[in-house]
Amino acid sequence: MSETLFDKIIRREIPADIVHEDEHVLGFRDINPQAPVHVLFIPKKPIATLNDLEHADMLLAGRLMKAAADFAKREGFDEAGYRVVMNTNRDGGQSVYHIHLHLLAGRQMTWPPG
Numbered sequence: 001m002s003e004t005l006f007d008k009i010i011r012r013e014i015p016a017d018i019v020h021e022d023e024h025v026l027g028f029r030d031i032n033p034q035a036p037v038h039v040l041f042i043p044k045k046p047i048a049t050l051n052d053l054e055h056a057d058m059l060l061a062g063r064l065m066k067a068a069a070d071f072a073k074r075e076g077f078d079e080a081g082y083r084v085v086m087n088t089n090r091d092g093g094q095s096v097y098h099i100h101l102h103l104l105a106g107r108q109m110t111w112p113p114g
Contacts, residue, residue, distance in 0.1 A: 006042050006098040024060055025067045027103075036106025037077065041067050048097040050088040068103045077105045085113070 008014040010026055019039055020027030030038040041064045047053060053061060065084065072078040082105035087093035 004096050004098045010044055020067050020071055024063050027067055035104040039103045041101040047099045050086055064101045083109045
């Protein structure tokens with residue numbers, strides 16, 4: 001896997017508005033937000049796409065979801081609602097090949113998403 005922008009954010013070579021960090025997950029505000037609240041949660045372990053997850057990564061994938069849910073609760077929009085999205089490969093809308101979960105909140109989400 002080649003190095004990505006997210007690897008540089010993890011190493012603090014590129015600044016980011018970090019809202020969550022633990023041993024396994026980093027959460028930061030998206031620089032091109034698609035909702036009033038748009039946060040990316042990424043594993044510190046580089047994994048290119050959802051297709052590249054291995055059985056041993058199941059706990060790590062769960063940690064991404066839990067970090068997002070904890071952030072929503074801490075920020076007080078857990079009851080109003082939010083959306084989490086993972087894009088996979090080009091047709092799925094993935095632009096950075098390091099898995100990441102988008103948390104979108106602060107407005108009514110529509111369906112289908114587009």
